[in-house]
Amino acid sequence: MNPAISRLKPYAFTQLRARQDALRAQGVRLINFGVGDPEDETPAFIRDAIVKGITPSGRYPTAAGLPELRQAVAAWIGRRYGVRADPERHVLPSNGAKEAIWNLTPLLLDDPSQRTSRQLVAIPELAYQVYGDSVTMHHAEVFPMPLGPDWLPDLNAITPEVGERLALLWLNFPNNPTGAVAPLSYYRDALALAERYGFCVASDEAYSELWYDGSGAAGAAGPGVQGAPGSLLQAAAPDFHNAVAVNTLSKRSNMTAYRSGFIAGDPDLIRVMKDVRPRIGVATPEFIQRASVAAWNDETHVEAQRARYAERRRLFLDLFARKGIQVEASQAAFYLWARVPQRFGPSSMSGASSASSGDSFAFAEYLMDNGVIVLPGGFMGERGRDYFRLAFVPSLDTCREAVEILERVL
Amino acid sequence: MNPAISRLKPYAFTQLRARQDALRAQGVRLINFGVGDPEDETPAFIRDAIVKGITPSGRYPTAAGLPELRQAVAAWIGRRYGVRADPERHVLPSNGAKEAIWNLTPLLLDDPSQRTSRQLVAIPELAYQVYGDSVTMHHAEVFPMPLGPDWLPDLNAITPEVGERLALLWLNFPNNPTGAVAPLSYYRDALALAERYGFCVASDEAYSELWYDGSGAAGAAGPGVQGAPGSLLQAAAPDFHNAVAVNTLSKRSNMTAYRSGFIAGDPDLIRVMKDVRPRIGVATPEFIQRASVAAWNDETHVEAQRARYAERRRLFLDLFARKGIQVEASQAAFYLWARVPQRFGPSSMSGASSASSGDSFAFAEYLMDNGVIVLPGGFMGERGRDYFRLAFVPSLDTCREAVEILERVL
Numbered sequence: 098m099n100p101a102i103s104r105l106k107p108y109a110f111t112q113l114r115a116r117q118d119a120l121r122a123q124g125v126r127l128i129n130f131g132v133g134d135p136e137d138e139t140p141a142f143i144r145d146a147i148v149k150g151i152t153p154s155g156r157y158p159t160a161a162g163l164p165e166l167r168q169a170v171a172a173w174i175g176r177r178y179g180v181r182a183d184p185e186r187h188v189l190p191s192n193g194a195k196e197a198i199w200n201l202t203p204l205l206l207d208d209p210s211q212r213t214s215r216q217l218v219a220i221p222e223l224a225y226q227v228y229g230d231s232v233t234m235h236h237a238e239v240f241p242m243p244l245g246p247d248w249l250p251d252l253n254a255i256t257p258e259v260g261e262r263l264a265l266l267w268l269n270f271p272n273n274p275t276g277a278v279a280p281l282s283y284y285r286d287a288l289a290l291a292e293r294y295g296f297c298v299a300s301d302e303a304y305s306e307l308w309y310d311g312s313g314a315a316g317a318a319g320p321g322v323q324g325a326p327g328s329l330l331q332a333a334a335p336d337f338h339n340a341v342a343v344n345t346l347s348k349r350s351n352m353t354a355y356r357s358g359f360i361a362g363d364p365d366l367i368r369v370m371k372d373v374r375p376r377i378g379v380a381t382p383e384f385i386q387r388a389s390v391a392a393w394n395d396e397t398h399v400e401a402q403r404a405r406y407a408e409r410r411r412l413f414l415d416l417f418a419r420k421g422i423q424v425e426a427s428q429a430a431f432y433l434w435a436r437v438p439q440r441f442g443p444s445s446m447s448g449a450s451s452a453s454s455g456d457s458f459a460f461a462e463y464l465m466d467n468g469v470i471v472l473p474g475g476f477m478g479e480r481g482r483d484y485f486r487l488a489f490v491p492s493l494d495t496c497r498e499a500v501e502i503l504e505r506v507l
Numbered sequence: 508m509n510p511a512i513s514r515l516k517p518y519a520f521t522q523l524r525a526r527q528d529a530l531r532a533q534g535v536r537l538i539n540f541g542v543g544d545p546e547d548e549t550p551a552f553i554r555d556a557i558v559k560g561i562t563p564s565g566r567y568p569t570a571a572g573l574p575e576l577r578q579a580v581a582a583w584i585g586r587r588y589g590v591r592a593d594p595e596r597h598v599l600p601s602n603g604a605k606e607a608i609w610n611l612t613p614l615l616l617d618d619p620s621q622r623t624s625r626q627l628v629a630i631p632e633l634a635y636q637v638y639g640d641s642v643t644m645h646h647a648e649v650f651p652m653p654l655g656p657d658w659l660p661d662l663n664a665i666t667p668e669v670g671e672r673l674a675l676l677w678l679n680f681p682n683n684p685t686g687a688v689a690p691l692s693y694y695r696d697a698l699a700l701a702e703r704y705g706f707c708v709a710s711d712e713a714y715s716e717l718w719y720d721g722s723g724a725a726g727a728a729g730p731g732v733q734g735a736p737g738s739l740l741q742a743a744a745p746d747f748h749n750a751v752a753v754n755t756l757s758k759r760s761n762m763t764a765y766r767s768g769f770i771a772g773d774p775d776l777i778r779v780m781k782d783v784r785p786r787i788g789v790a791t792p793e794f795i796q797r798a799s800v801a802a803w804n805d806e807t808h809v810e811a812q813r814a815r816y817a818e819r820r821r822l823f824l825d826l827f828a829r830k831g832i833q834v835e836a837s838q839a840a841f842y843l844w845a846r847v848p849q850r851f852g853p854s855s856m857s858g859a860s861s862a863s864s865g866d867s868f869a870f871a872e873y874l875m876d877n878g879v880i881v882l883p884g885g886f887m888g889e890r891g892r893d894y895f896r897l898a899f900v901p902s903l904d905t906c907r908e909a910v911e912i913l914e915r916v917l
Contacts, residue, residue: 098779100618108785138563148558153548155764157757192602196788208510208646230786235645236618347567354565356792369508375518376640378606378789382766385792 150384179320260294560794589730670704694742
């Protein structure tokens with residue numbers, strides 16, 4: 098067996114779901130703000146589009162996808178970011194963001210038997226696990242990017258010694274878990290480093306459409322929709338050199354169940370993907386592509402979804418303000434990233450002997466005992482140990498129910 | 508970029524489809540027996556099941572799949588092969604056979620920086636391109652298995668020096684391109700070698716359900732359905748040690764458009780896949796899983812499909828007998844593997860100066876000029892240069908039309 102397998106950390110979401118299923122099986126009523134899985138309905142017109150797409154005869158889908166889908170994505174990029182993407186040279190469909198992330202890394206790594214080669218991938222120290230897992234499985238090395246006080250990865254960490262060995266830098270804004278948003282100048286700085294050292298910048302923009310008025314997202318605005326978070330694609334336009342962005346319909350259109358997203362950017366990289374991806378079995382079924390065309394072509398349902406999240410977010414922001422719980426970053430995405438109150442330290446909750454501030458695991462345990470699940474920041478990495486992530490994905494009524502509980506127990 | 512990318516051969520099916528699309532765009536009427544893509548309808552009850560599976564709310568599918576799907580697959584394995592598979596320990600769903608094949612190899616390779624490690628994958632010299640492409644992309648080495656006169660890979664090629672370095676041996680029966688079927692004794696011999704040297708045997712059984720009375724498939728029968736081709740799983744039962752089989756609904760149920768299959772076998776390997784696969788983004792959408800449950804639970808539509816293929820197959824067998832074209836192997840699958848007649852040698856067709864027998868490229872060119880596409884055997888490798896593969900997937904009427912053409916031009 099591949100020895101890299103034993104170096105993978107347990108997969109967080111599998112663990113979380115198993116734990117939650119076990120508790121539910123015991124009859125425990127749990128309100129889950131732990132997992133970032135949208136719970137709202139997929140809009141009816143999208144479901145209609147997939148049903149219409151199921152035809153008596155079908156064929157093997159192509160990795161390049163339907164021209165209609167590439168065109169819909171390119172048009173969306175144009176409207177949203179105010180930059181021109183060519184459906185043939187700059188865009189490919191993916192089976193959601195995860196496979197796109199997993200399969201990007203091995204394209205950029207040098208031969209691992211050549212120790213002088215580019216075998217380093219820079220990843221924010223708190224990040225979605227799949228970035229690093231793909232690096233580990235492909236025998237390369239993760240370079241953890243320290244987060245600054247604004248929760249943005251500190252680009253100064255890319256010294257010449259690091260830069261020369263770097264194959265890829267992963268960025269992720271709006272961020273999971275912190276909800277942080279980066280200004281366009283940040284993307285420009287990252288691309289300047291990429292140009293200097295010859296690496297690629299990949300941007301996971303899965304949460305790009307979940308932003309809120311007055312949330313600070315406006316600080317990131319470039320061309321395109323005003324007040325919305327920016328994209329690596331804006332900073333990399335018009336040629337998208339060294340840049341690739343990944344997005345998905347999972348969050349934007351409540352389509353986690355469909356596995357549909359896109360990869361856009363550097364035409365040389367897209368060309369290589371058009372060559373490699375037909376071999377790896379990630380072509381998206383055409384009926385899912387038809388539903389995806391409908392979803393990218395419509396913004397009304399996205400605005401409605403943003404409004405739903407904004408209402409839930411407000412509930413928790415108000416609660417945390419009343420309780421003196423400090424919220425940081427959290428400008429966008431459906432996450433609030435907040436500091437664990439000091440009184441929920443490990444000394445009082447789980448018997449550990451030393452702790453100067455609240456411990457996220459003890460805090461999450463305490464909340465779970467009271468029927469509310471949040472993600473302990475320590476789960477994402479050491480830098481998150483004093484924080485927790487609350488995903489405001491349950492319905493407004495359920496959020497209100499949770500706020501009542503938290504009002505009592507916090 | 509990964510230097511392995513430049514070592515990949517152009518992807519055959521992408522090339523073929525592009526060429527065919529180009530000709531069609533020019534208004535050329537082409538009957539396509541070149542690509543093994545089923546053209547018959549997906550049965551209505553399967554389409555009903557997917558439509559019912561599209562619910563207002565969905566969630567991220569798990570890589571382990573729905574328990575109902577694992578149970579349906581395990582029950583199917585029991586009925587079909589007469590062996591007991593545990594839905595929890597022996598079975599996982601996949602997004603069709605291709606991704607299962609692509610993603611299996613890296614699990615079994617050792618660290619490529621350790622040159623003494625297992626970095627060799629044995630693949631039949633004529634084979635589906637994806638086996639080898641995954642090996643190349645993961646920096647390992649293909650060991651081509653020579654084919655014997657019966658078109659089965661010669662297991663004697665696995666000498667001690669090869670066996671010690673082997674991570675994986677790929678088998679594929681019923682075979683693409685030859686339609687050959689292996690007896691159970693062959694699988695047993697392969698597993699004995701696997702046990703001696705400590706490698707894994709993987710069996711791509713995508714065509715297992717396409718067999719014909721009196722076709723010789725009966726020679727492979729073990730427990731389970733009589734007269735049908737055998738499976739590695741029968742030879743590896745009850746513990747499936749060192750053995751993994753891949754199957755798909757693409758051919759059996761005309762579901763290429765759906766991307767749904769399974770991986771079954773060695774419980775240690777399945778356990779590792781349950782750990783790794785949630786990270787790689789290949790979880791099958793649940794509505795597709797629902798349709799898959801319906802498909803694995805029904806055999807009536809498979810019998811009807813076999814009967815359709817048998818009728819088309821007979822047309823071409825009769826034609827080739829009349830024309831003195833020698834058919835070899837071709838016991839199962841929807842392929843006929845036949846020798847190019849000597850008079851279609853390259854010297855007369857494409858101007859090449861030396862050839863003692865018919866050349867498959869020249870022959871295929873000649874047929875295409877006459878509106879019939881077949882796959883030149885040389886496309887699959889040197890060993891196939893005097894053969895052609897005819898995939899009898901078009902409708903009976905279209906097959907009759909082609910037979911009329913071939914009656915004239917052969």
